[in-house]
Amino acid sequence: MEQEREILVNLGPQHPSTHGVLRVIAKLDGETVTWCQPDVGYLHRCFEKLAEKRTFPQVVPYTDRTDYLSAITNETCYVEAVEKLFNGAIEVPERAQYIRVMMNEMQRICSHLLALGSMAMDIGAMTPFLYCFRDREKIYSLFERITGGRQLYNYLRIGGVRNDLPEGILGTPSDGEDKADQTLWGFINYFDSYVIPQWRDLVTENRIFQWRTQGVGCLPADVAVAYSASGAVLRGSGVKWDLRKNKPYLIYDRLDFDIPVGTSGRGDCYDRWCVRAEEMVQSSRIVKQCLEWLAENPGPVMAPKVPRVIKPPKGEVYHRIEGSRGEVACYIVSDGGTSPYKVKWRSPCFTHLQLMPYLCPGHKVADLIAILGSIDIVLGEVDR
């Protein structure tokens, strides 16, 4: 009788590098992964069912908690979907739209920083992870002054945003590193002049890092599309698709920015890393344009005619935006009442996690962890 060569290993749900409570079941032949399957559901919190029992504005804080590292983008998706339900009856003021975009892009920087940091830690470099926390703290201090919350904000309202930016938070374009946690300009200048070069020198151009990520977890463009990947995973494979450009929402069509795509043509972990790093630079460009506009154009931040009780007309709507991790989308059915009849959330992480059985076989265990880091999952969003 042939002897069993493979061992079955459970990575998780309690494992140091599963980014929360994910269980990956893997078959190993020595060090090589021959088969792997993610098992999700350990963080299921019934978001979609809960939303049916809450009024429309009450759902906003729940959306924060799906992808808790990128709360503002989720709020944007939901709030915009509800506004769409009203068929133009609610007109969001321009200033509120700029604030939303600015917050979205700051959130994207924040989220990508953690994505890069935790991927570096999965590969074995501890220090970049703590550097990412250093810079995230600064963003959180700014967000705390703007919204009152550090991680989960409940800042966007149907029809605008809760409050205008506090005085002095914008700063001036000459603000330097010393004001990085006090003004938005200070942070952006610090980010461009210090953080980006530091990441490039410390990790991106590190030879060992390149050994570990180049040629690992290759995802060809057609497969990426077939698996309905989005965000950095799709763009890492060389597909230039970004909802901010292709299906502009908010005021993205007025802004000037580029869509980075993977350059090597392999669609490996390194490409995904580089796309995220470059996206942070582009986000900082967008934030700068928003800050310039916001400084010159004061105005209201809430639509004038938002009913006290939000009762969208009967109908259904599907709205999608470019979240930090990919395409976040929301499908809402309204029966004309005060609470949604059904909310369906499309989370990019759930889609990306299905790539694991495709990407992992043939690689080593260490690569499995690197691939998991490179597709950047947040379990709160996978399980909802």
Place this chain on the structure above:
Amino acid sequence: MVEFWQSLPALLQTWLIGIGKAALFLTWGLLNFCVLLMLDRKISAWMQNRVGPWRVGLWGWIQPFADLFKLFIKELITPSNVDRPLYKLAPFLSFVPAVLPWLVIPLIPNWTPTDLDIGVIYLAAIGGFDVIAVFVAGWSSDNKFSLLGAMRGAAQMISYEVTLVMSIIGVVMMTGSLRLGDIIAAQNAQGLFGWFLFPQIIGFLVYLIGSQAELNRAPFDLLEADSEIVAGYMTEYSGFRWGFFMLSEYLHQAAWAAVATCLFLGGWSGPSIPDILWGLGNLLNGFGALPNAVGNAIVGAGDAIGFLDVGVWGILTGIFWFVFKMYILIFVSMWVRWTLPRVRVDQLMDLGWKFLLPVSLFNICLTGILRYAAVSLDGLPIQLGSLTIRLLGLWI
């Protein structure tokens, strides 16, 4: 006191001296462990914008002792399916080879706890011994992660053992002796530039990289890669059994740095305070060509405290330089550890067998050729070298 000592039988004297030496050098080794534990945390904190341990004792320096005490009072959990005798034996198997190198390392000039003729071979032999502990721990734990860690450990430590030994052969060829004391003395004979660091720079670099892998330190810490295989071979260990593994890891690191100091950095040799003054004075005097008041005054000051150069003071200077060089190497190792990502297991093997081993073999050839040239040219290169040293006027 002396009479009482002499009245003891000779055998008892030998035993007492032996026990005394052993106690002294084990304490010195363990002291290194505490300092290293703290340094590792402080240096990592410093590199990562953190503060590190700060509360316990002055600047947190009691922290390692508190950590050890905590480990000591923790429950020793033995999972139900383990191979009990081996599971309990493994921590000690790991500890013993970590302590043994200290027996041949000459910290004090001309005085070694056990002055073995085959010091270098002894070090290589016990260096290959700790792989047994790793494998026993990983196998007996009955855990898949432990087994993976042990598998990696066996492959990694055995392959890097070869590289490591090859990298120090050059030093042995230059000295013609395997005794660590002789190796240091051979380096001292020619001052700073006699350190084998310079002629054996290839060997030194290979040793530096190879020993990181042999010690399982990052970027080669595949055995306990926390993001991949939880804690590798130590996954099922807790309390002081785990503490023994940690203890031996740090002791190994300190021992590695001490051996490197002996082999490549001239051991205890280094200028004493009068040496520095004399050297500086000579330099100012243009090596006797341009005697002037300032230079003479500095030489005079050196003469005045010349007693610092001999006796107990000389020994203390030696200890200072030894520890100083050792900790520089340890700092470099920690610096690397907290900067670089981890390599993958196949890349590690490639690096060891396909790059480091050929390079160290090349180094052996080069050393042999140069040595043959030096002998056949009647020591001309050596004389040229020493002339250079004299011109630099460091330790004349």
